[in-house]
Every structure is written in structure tokens, then in C-alpha cells.
Amino acid sequence: xxxxxxxxxxxxxxxxxxxxxxxxxxxxxxxxxxxxxxxxxxxxxxxxxxxxxxxxxxxxxxxxxxxxxxxxxxxxxxxxxxxxxxxxxxxxxxxxxxxxxxxxxxxxxxxxxxxxxxxxxxxxxxxxxxxxxxxxxxxxxxxxxxxxxxxxxxxxxxxxxxxxxxxxxxxxxxxxxxxxxxxxxxxxxxxxxxxxxxxxxxxxxxxxxxxxxxxxxxxxxxxxxxxxxxxxxxxxxxxxxxxxxxxxxxxxxxxxxxxxxxxxxxxxxxxxxxxxxxxxxxxxxxxxxxxxxxxxxxxxxxxxxxxxxxxxxxxxxxxxxxxxxxxxxxxxxxxxxxxxxxxxxxxxxxxxxxxxxxxxxxxxxxxxxxxxxxxxxxxxxxxxxxxxxxxxxxxxxxxxxxxxxxxxxxxxxxxxxxxxxxxxxxxxxxxxxxxxxxxxxxxxxxxxxxxxxx
Amino acid sequence: xxxxxxxxxxxxxxxxxxxxxxxxxxxxxxxxxxxxxxxxxxxxxxxxxxxxxxxxxxxxxxxxxxxxxxxxxxxxxxxxxxxxxxxxxxxxxxxxxxxxxxxxxxxxxxxxxxxxxxxxxxxxxxxxxxxxxxxxxxxxxxxxxxxxxxxxxxxxxxxxxxxxxxxxxxxxxxxxxxxxxxxxxxxxxxxxxxxxxxxxxxxxxxxxxxxxxxxxxxxxxxxxxxxxxxxxxxxxxxxxxxxxxxxxxxxxxxxxxxxxxxxxxxxxxxxxxxxxxxxxxxxxxxxxxxxxxxxx
Numbered sequence: 001x002x003x004x005x006x007x008x009x010x011x012x013x014x015x016x017x018x019x020x021x022x023x024x025x026x027x028x029x030x031x032x033x034x035x036x037x038x039x040x041x042x043x044x045x046x047x048x049x050x051x052x053x054x055x056x057x058x059x060x061x062x063x064x065x066x067x068x069x070x071x072x073x074x075x076x077x078x079x080x081x082x083x084x085x086x087x088x089x090x091x092x093x094x095x096x097x098x099x100x101x102x103x104x105x106x107x108x109x110x111x112x113x114x115x116x117x118x119x120x121x122x123x124x125x126x127x128x129x130x131x132x133x134x135x136x137x138x139x140x141x142x143x144x145x146x147x148x149x150x151x152x153x154x155x156x157x158x159x160x161x162x163x164x165x166x167x168x169x170x171x172x173x174x175x176x177x178x179x180x181x182x183x184x185x186x187x188x189x190x191x192x193x194x195x196x197x198x199x200x201x202x203x204x205x206x207x208x209x210x211x212x213x214x215x216x217x218x219x220x221x222x223x224x225x226x227x228x229x230x231x232x233x234x235x236x237x238x239x240x241x242x243x244x245x246x247x248x249x250x251x252x253x254x255x256x257x258x259x260x261x262x263x264x265x266x267x268x269x270x271x272x273x274x275x276x277x278x279x280x281x282x283x284x285x286x287x288x289x290x291x292x293x294x295x296x297x298x299x300x301x302x303x304x305x306x307x308x309x310x311x312x313x314x315x316x317x318x319x320x321x322x323x324x325x326x327x328x329x330x331x332x333x334x335x336x337x338x339x340x341x342x343x344x345x346x347x348x349x350x351x352x353x354x355x356x357x358x359x360x361x362x363x364x365x366x367x368x369x370x371x372x373x374x375x376x377x378x379x380x381x382x383x384x385x386x387x388x389x390x391x392x393x394x395x396x397x398x399x400x401x402x403x404x405x406x407x408x409x410x411x412x413x414x415x416x417x418x419x420x421x422x423x424x425x426x427x428x429x430x431x432x433x434x435x436x437x438x439x440x441x442x443x444x445x446x447x448x449x450x451x452x453x454x
Numbered sequence: 455x456x457x458x459x460x461x462x463x464x465x466x467x468x469x470x471x472x473x474x475x476x477x478x479x480x481x482x483x484x485x486x487x488x489x490x491x492x493x494x495x496x497x498x499x500x501x502x503x504x505x506x507x508x509x510x511x512x513x514x515x516x517x518x519x520x521x522x523x524x525x526x527x528x529x530x531x532x533x534x535x536x537x538x539x540x541x542x543x544x545x546x547x548x549x550x551x552x553x554x555x556x557x558x559x560x561x562x563x564x565x566x567x568x569x570x571x572x573x574x575x576x577x578x579x580x581x582x583x584x585x586x587x588x589x590x591x592x593x594x595x596x597x598x599x600x601x602x603x604x605x606x607x608x609x610x611x612x613x614x615x616x617x618x619x620x621x622x623x624x625x626x627x628x629x630x631x632x633x634x635x636x637x638x639x640x641x642x643x644x645x646x647x648x649x650x651x652x653x654x655x656x657x658x659x660x661x662x663x664x665x666x667x668x669x670x671x672x673x674x675x676x677x678x679x680x681x682x683x684x685x686x687x688x689x690x691x692x693x694x695x696x697x698x699x700x701x702x703x704x705x706x707x708x709x710x711x712x713x714x715x716x717x718x719x720x721x722x723x724x725x726x727x728x729x730x731x732x733x734x735x736x737x738x739x740x741x742x743x744x745x746x747x748x749x750x
Contacts, residue, residue, distance in 0.1 A: 111498060
């Protein structure tokens with residue numbers, strides 16, 4: 001690539017030189033062909049002499065807030081506009097994409113080493129390939145500016161730190177909870193389940209009353225995996241199962257894993273999820289709950305905002321994922337450190353980009369709080385949520401945050417992408433057919449072994 | 455060429471820009487992709503040359519690959535089997551309808567619809583009855599309860615449900631192509647045949663079919679290549695799920711290159727797909743050359 005773009009530059013400089021001599025102006029201008037912006041400026045204003053202006057800088061800001069109805073979109077635009085007003089020579093160019101599109105675009109951009117100045121990555125194992133390829137700039141110096149580092153919750157930046165360098169700053173820090181529809185629970189006469197067995201029983205009761213017990217968008221395979229991993233977090237009596245697999249202490253044939261598979265199947269076989277769950281994508285699944293058609297919904301706390309603005313607002317409560325077969329601690333959650341902003345190591349304006357991101361993150365909590373988007377962000381928030389008009393459900397979720405005593409990350413944030421895909425498919429399969437837990441364990445082990453051989 | 459009375463160099467000069475564009479946009483990427491197929495590369499970081507290892511894994515150790523090849527080929531077979539039906543529809547339209555253009559355009563309508571829309575539409579139709587799935591509701595209404603299925607999520611049925619949508623969408627396309635072909639057959643041939651006592655289906659068998667073979671070939675090639683590349687519709691409706699039950703070559707390639715981040719391996723699958731397309735095109739050409747010789 002480098003060779004090609006050099007050749008391109010040469011060609012451009014060549015044409016430039018010809019056009020300049022043709023115009024009859026001083027040929028010496030074309031010698032600094034390395035400075036592209038100046039050279040092109042010279043070409044367009046060949047007749048005039050005014051070349052030097054205040055240097056205008058454009059920073060590309062790839063982000064995943066494309067939806068104008070999403071409060072985060074407006075919030076982002078506000079911070080960006082404020083910054084541009086203060087720094088007239090800097091232009092922030094937004095490249096707003098859906099999550100999946102952004103992931104794909106970044107991968108293709110990364111393949112040709114053309115990462116935008118600011119982009120979005122996911123924590124831990126998902127961003128590791130990018131960091132290993134040296135695509136991101138370390139932000140250690142930048143987080144010290146204006147005390148930005150201290151605005152983050154303690155420990156959260158660890159998920160974005162490799163070899164003691166921070167490479168990205170997260171926009172969220174969420175936990176997995178179970179949302180439930182109080183009206184539907186009352187209608188079927190079921191209580192908030194205290195154990196996983198209660199939960200399966202509640203599913204059966206709801207089902208017998210003609211109420212859809214749970215909703216899930218299993219076409220996007222991570223949703224089922226997220227739930228499964230929470231069961232595993234319980235049957236393993238605590239976090240760290242996957243790390244034990246990586247370090248060789250355990251295999252997928254471990255009873256903790258097979259127990260998790262069979263409990264998970266109990267839930268599916270009890271008829272917890274809607275028919276055809278594997279053809280529902282994330283939004284379609286969530287909509288079942290948001291339109292009051294399903295009684296329970298297991299999801300990360302980021303769903304809170306969406307549920308608040310839906311028709312079931314006011315009828316929804318949350319509970320912690322219960323113990324499974326008496327094992328595990330409900331105060332351990334599936335942790336979901338959010339997607340994070342990273343800066344390209346090859347950015348042409350590294351300093352300015354860092355300054356902007358610093359400003360952006362400093363203002364993030366305040367602005368998020370103002371648009372009621374501050375539940376589950378990664379930074380500390382000053383302000384009274386209750387007084388600011390956050391709903392009871394949001395307050396419940398915030399209370400759950402206070403009880404968090406550690407937990408696990410999602411599978412694809414822990415394992416490499418190849419293994420993760422094997423896992424995701426294997427779990428999706430459980431939604432359409434009952435399998436022997438030992439076989440599921442074997443599928444996982446095979447996926448792990450084939451993707452981790454050296 | 456001599457008719458044009460220009461030198462070969464002039465012709466070459468006019469062809470060159472297009473040729474360069476074609477080579478640059480088609481052949482070079484194919485070669486690059488073939489080369490990436492020899493790498494162990496995640497698409498981002500360092501790559502390692504591993505020779506034919508990817509192809510070896512692909513052909514002998516990948517439990518998803520051969521089933522997906524089978525589904526792709528089945529897709530092609532179904533698409534090609536549809537074309538005689540399209541021809542038959544075209545014949546009927548041509549013979550019995552006074553102003554067939556309106557009907558032809560109507561049948562063509564699904565082709566213009568974006569695949570995403572078609573996918574979403576059929577996804578809703580295939581939904582379980584409780585979720586508003588039209589097909590199952592109709593079956594329930596007809597008291598055919600045992601016929602209701604979870605069309606897109608039962609691994610045994612899902613693929614056929616997908617084939618059907620593709621057939622539905624492209625029937626109008628092939629009907630249009632065949633219809634145009636039929637209209638180009640001079641009517642005096644039919645008149646001559648009538649004098650000789652051949653009418654209706656008999657005339658079709660001896661006149662319409664042989665004279666339409668080149669058009670038939672176009673449809674077959676389009677259907678074949680199109681179904682080998684089938685991707686968007688499957689992505690929208692099932693994304694290859696549940697558990698690989700509806701994976702075809704192209705979705706498998708996508709999953710491998712972008713989700714599992716094995717770019718080299720994905721390229722190997724792409725290379726296989728290219729070779730498959732080439733072989734198929736050669737075979738189809740051979741078969742049709744024979745047919746054309748036999749009938750003309």
C-alpha cells in the first residue's frame with residue numbers, strides 16, 4: 001500500500017508541476033510536494049499569491065450513534081458543536097453508523113491501515129487484534145489531562161488496557177439484569193423468582209396462562225450467549241471459568257459447564273422463549289417486551305433507556321439473575337464494559353484529536369445525565385437522578401449497580417473471534433434442538449482447540 | 455472487423471480503457487484474493503504465509519463447508535428448474551393474453567424490490583402464528599394445523615423456505631427474459647407450421663423451444679451464477695442460522711472472514727467459489743453448444 005500511495009503522490013506532484021509551469025508561475029512552489037495540502041492549495045490558487053492561512057484541521061469521528069431519536073445522538077452533536085465553536089479551525093466530521101456496519105467498516109479500514117482519527121472498539125479480546133496490529137495510539141498521557149482518568153469508575157479502564165497502555169475510553173459500563181412486566185406477573189399470579197428453579201416454574205405458569213414468558217432476539221447470537229454465560233457464572237460458583245480454560249486448569253467438559261448447558265436447556269424446554277426465536281433479531285426480540293407481549297427480558301442494563309420510552313414504562317421492574325441449583329452469588333453479574341473510543345495511531349493530527357476526545361469525555365457524563373442517558377455510563381455522575389426525573393425502574397437499576405461484586409465478561413470479549421463464533425452457533429443450536437450437554441461441551445472444546453493451536 | 459474499415463490499433467485503443475478497468479476491478483482482486491487464501495491472516499495484523507493449509511482445512515476438516523456447498527448447489531438446481539416454468543408462463547402469456555405487457559410487468563415487480571424488503575416481508579409471513587405469521591394463520595384457518603411449521607427456525611425446513619422466496623422473487627425476471635425471446639420469433643414460421651398441421655404445444659415443442667435456446671441459456675447462466683452468489687436474502691432472513699442450517703458458501707465465507715476474523719481462510723472459500731463459477735459456466739456453455747447444434 002505504501003508503495004502505491006507514494007507512486008500516486010509522485011504522479012500528483014508531476015501533474016502539479018506541469019500545470020504550474022503551464023500557468024507560468026514560479027516552478028519552485030512545486031518542490032514541497034510532500035506537503036500535500038499546501039501543494040493542492042497552490043494549485044487551486046495558482047494565480048493568487050495568498051497561500052498561508054490558519055491551518056484548518058478536520059478530525060473524522062466514527063461513532064455508533066446514528067439514530068436521531070436516540071438521546072446519545074443529540075448529546076454527541078451538542079458536545080461536537082460546542083467544541084467547534086471554541087476551536088474555529090477544527091472541524092469534526094461525523095461518520096455515524098449502526099453497530100454492525102461500524103464493526104465491518106472498521107475491519108475493512110484496518111485491513112488497509114486507514115483507521116479514522118476516532119473510532120469505536122469493544123473491550124478486551126475484541127479489540128486485542130487491533131492493538132496487536134499497532135493501529136491505536138496509547139492514551140496514557142491524554143487521560144491525565146484535566147483529570148479525565150478520575151472521572152471513570154475504578155477498574156473500568158482495565159478492560160481497555162494492554163501492556164499498561166490505555167487504548168480506548170468506554171462510553172458505558174453495564175450489567176446484565178432481568179426486566180419483568182409487573183402487570184403480566186400479577187395476571188399470572190407469579191412472584192419474582194428467587195432461584196433459577198423458581199424462574200423455570202414461573203415460565204411454566206406464565207405459559208399455562210397464555211402469556212409469553214420471555215423474549216429474546218436470538219438471530220443475533222450474542223443474546224442467548226449472554227444469558228447462557230450468566231447461568232455458567234452461577235454453576236461455576238463464581239467468575240473466571242473461561243480464564244481457567246485458557247490457563248489450562250479446566251476444560252469445557254467440566255461439570256460447571258455441562259450443568260450450565262442442562263439448566264439452560266431446562267429453561268428453553270420449559271417454553272420460555274417465543275416460537276421462532278432464532279429468526280428474531282435484537283430489536284425485534286426487545287420489541288416483544290417493550291410492547292408488553294412478553295413477561296421477562298434478560299438484557300444488559302443499556303436497555304433501560306429504550307424501555308423507559310416504550311409503552312410498558314412504569315410497569316417494569318428488574319431483578320438480579322438468581323442462583324442456579326443453589327450455586328453462585330446473585331451479586332455477581334455479567335459485566336458489559338461498553339464500546340469505547342479509540343484514536344488511530346496514524347492520525348495526522350494526533351494532538352488535536354486527543355485534545356478533542358479529552359474534551360468530549362469530560363463533558364460526556366454531564367450531557368448524558370441531562371438527556372436521561374446516564375444509567376450505565378462508565379464515568380461517575382454528579383447529580384440527583386431521582387430529582388432529575390429518572391424513572392423508578394432506572395433507580396432500581398442504579399441500585400443494582402451498587403450491589404455488584406464482580407462477575408464475568410461476555411464470551412466474545414474473553415475468547416478470540418474464531419472460538420467465539422463456534423460458541424455462539426453451538427448455543428443458538430440449543431434453541432432449535434435439545435442436545436446432550438456432553439456434545440455441547442465437545443463442540444466448544446473443538447472450537448477452542450482449532451482456534452488456539454500454535 | 456473488416457467491415458468497420460478501421461485499423462486494429464484503433465479498435466484496441468477504444469477497447470483499452472474498458473479492458474484496463476475490467477482487469478483492475480475484476481482480475482486483480484481475484485488474484486489478490488487467491489493470494490490471501492494462502493495466508494494465515496486475521497485481516498488486521500501481521501499475516502503468515504502457510505501455503506495450501508487453508509485449502510486443506512477447508513476441503514477435509516471443515517464440518518460446515520461441504521453442507522454449505524450442497525445447499526448452494528441445491529439452490530442452483532432449484533433456480534434452474536424454475537426456468538422451464540418461466541418459459542411455459544411466457545408461452546401462455548404470449549398466446550392467450552391480448553396485451554400481456556401489464557402482466558409481465560406485474561410478475562417482474564418483486565425483482566425491483568430490494569432484497570432486504572423481500573426478506574423482511576417473507577420473514578413476517580413465515581413467523582409463527584402467534585407472532586402474526588400469515589402462512590401459519592392461513593393454514594390454521596384451513597384446519598391444516600399439522601401443516602404449520604416454524605418455517606425459518608426448523609433446521610430441516612428453513613433452507614427450503616429460503617429457496618422458495620428466491621424462486622418467487624425471480625420467476626418474473628425469467629418470465630420476462632423468455633417472453634422477450636418468444637416475441638422475437640417471426641410469426642410466419644408459426645403460420646408455415648400451421649399449414650403443415652402443427653399447432654399449440656406441438657408448435658411450441660418444434661419451434662418455440664429450439665428457437666429460444668440461446669435465450670434459455672442466458673436465463674440458465676444467470677440463475678446459476680445468481681444462486682451461487684446468494685447472500686443478501688439469507689443474511690436478512692436467517693443469517694445462516696439456526697446453527698449453520700442455512701449457511702451457503704457465501705455466508706460461510708462472510709462468517710469466516712469478518713466474524714471469526716480468519717480473512718485468509720475466508721479468501722480460500724472465495725477462491726473455491728470463483729473456481730466453481732468458472733467450471734459451471736464452462737459446463738453450461740458446452741451443454742448449450744451441443745443443444746444448439748442439435749436443433750439448428
